[in-house]
Amino acid sequence: MAIPPPPGPQQPEGQYPPPNTQGPYQQQPYQQQQFQQPFPQQYQPWGYGYSPQNSPAPVNGLAISALVLGFLCFLPAVGLLLGILALVQIRKKGERGKEMAIGGMVLSSLGLVLALLAVATGGAHDFWDGFKEAANDSGGSTFSLVKGDCFDVPGGSLEGVTYDVDKVPCAGEHQGEVYANFIMSGGSYPGDGAVADTADERCYTLQDAYAMDSWAVPDDVDLYYFTPTRQSWRLGDREITCVFGNTDATAGLTGSLRRDAKTLDADQFIYLSAAQVLNAAMDTEPDTEYVEDDLPGHKQWASRVADALTEQAGRLRDHTFAPDAAAPVTALVKDLESARAEWTKAADAADVDAFYLHYEKGLDLTDPQQTVTAREALGLATDPPTYGGDDGSGDDGGDDTGLEV
Structure with missing residues (x-):
């Protein structure tokens, strides 16, 4: 049996030469059909065998944002809205991140419910008061001094500006004793002069309610006060603290000057x-x-x-x-x-x-x-x-x- 040669330039592709009829066996002619590839050849435009069909779908950016806001409990309503928008885009574009969007929506919904409960129960007000108190403590307020507290001031002077005090027992030596607190009213900061004038007037009036026996107040004791600064006023600080102090900063006070219903018979x-x-x-x-x-x-x-x-x-x-x-x-x-x-x-x-x-x-x-x-x-x-x-x-x-x- 002869093996047909491959088609040459003069020979049509897919055809063989006539069968050899001289041999002892006679082959029956048959129709040879041209082989057709079932699919056209795929070209790899990016090379190295990586084709577009192997690229994963991108993650939706709004889904990521919704999840982050949900974890932070920051602007819960915004996180919920972003989650909804993310699901719409994922459905249209075939992007990934559905789980992120749903998780962000759940967390944001919980945050929104908690925020509404806080407003309804007054928790938000308490939180803001606590925040202001912490801000005042760190930014220069009256340091939470209350009537009857005795303290020392770093630097040893009750005049000027201070950022800290040290509470000490009134029985021993101390630089100041708080005898009254009151809150100023007003929106914008009234100015240093107006604050000082208010402190002068009110602190002078309030001293008799604390030191009812003025004869027991030493002659070298004068009135001082802590006032808000322009900076602490912006944080909500309106408190003025009235203080007894010695006119001689090196002498201080010893013992409490309190003579009121709490200490008198x-x-x-x-x-x-x-x-x-x-x-x-x-x-x-x-x-x-x-x-x-x-x-x-x-x-x-x-x-x-x-x-x-x-x-x-x-x-x-x-x-x-x-x-x-x-x-x-x-x-x-x-x-x-x-x-x-x-x-x-x-x-x-x-x-x-x-x-x-x-x-x-x-x-x-x-x-x-x-x-x-x-x-x-x-x-x-x-x-x-x-x-x-x-x-x-x-x-x-x-x-x-x-x-x-």
């Missing part, structure tokens, strides 16, 4: 609270230097003093004091009633001379020395402050200074 508290009624009226004296410069104003002042003496005597008379203090307090009440009569006449004076006559008599009857015996019986301080004034009166403030925080 019932007899002491009644006596001092009654005395403060008179002190408040005395502080309303007109600013004019001489009575003749404003006689009507001084007569109105005398009337206020007479009313205060009536109330003071009534409070002392209505309270039952301990046996050792009862007699001295009763004697003091008689002096107060006599003083009230003189101040009433001063209020009704027809001219300056008449005013002076009764004013001086009334002033003598309210002299602080008149109260020493009763004070001693009550266990209160018996040395009047050197600045003078009436029993239990407060300091005029002097050159009050403030410490910004």
Whole structure:
């Protein structure tokens, strides 16, 4: 059997030469069909046998963003929206990331529910308050000092700017003692001067509620205060803290100056609270230097003093004091009633001379020395402050200074 040669240039492809009929066997002719490849040949445009059919679908970017926001619980509504958009794009483009989008939607939904619950229950408000407190503590606030706290300031001065305090026991030496706190109102920062003016006025007024026995306050003690800075104001800091401090920074304070309902007994508290009624009226004296410069104003002042003496005597008379203090307090009440009569006449004076006559008599009857015996019986301080004034009166403030925080 002859093997047909491959087709040559003159021979059509797919055809063989005529069969050899000379051999002992005669082959039957057959039809040879051309072989056709079932598929056209694939070309590899990128080389190295890598074809486009082997490339994975890209991951949808919105699905990634939704998952990240879901984990961070940041802007949960945005994370939920991105998850929905991601599913739409994945369905249209055939991209991957369906699980990411669904996971982000679930986490964002939980975050949204928690956020709504926080708003409904007030948790968001508490969180914001806590945040502001932490920010204030780190950015210069009143360091969470409350009434009755004693402290030292790094650097040793209660003037200027400070960023920290060290709380210490009041029984030992310390630089400052907090006697009041109050909150300023207002939106924008009012300025350093306005803040200092508010602190001066309010801190002076509030000292008597903490140190009711002003005779027990040493003469070298002055008023100071912590105030917000412009920076801490932006964080919500509105608190002013009123402080007792020594005018001599190297001396400091020893022991607490607190004399209020928390530390006084019932007899002491009644006596001092009654005395403060008179002190408040005395502080309303007109600013004019001489009575003749404003006689009507001084007569109105005398009337206020007479009313205060009536109330003071009534409070002392209505309270039952301990046996050792009862007699001295009763004697003091008689002096107060006599003083009230003189101040009433001063209020009704027809001219300056008449005013002076009764004013001086009334002033003598309210002299602080008149109260020493009763004070001693009550266990209160018996040395009047050197600045003078009436029993239990407060300091005029002097050159009050403030410490910004």
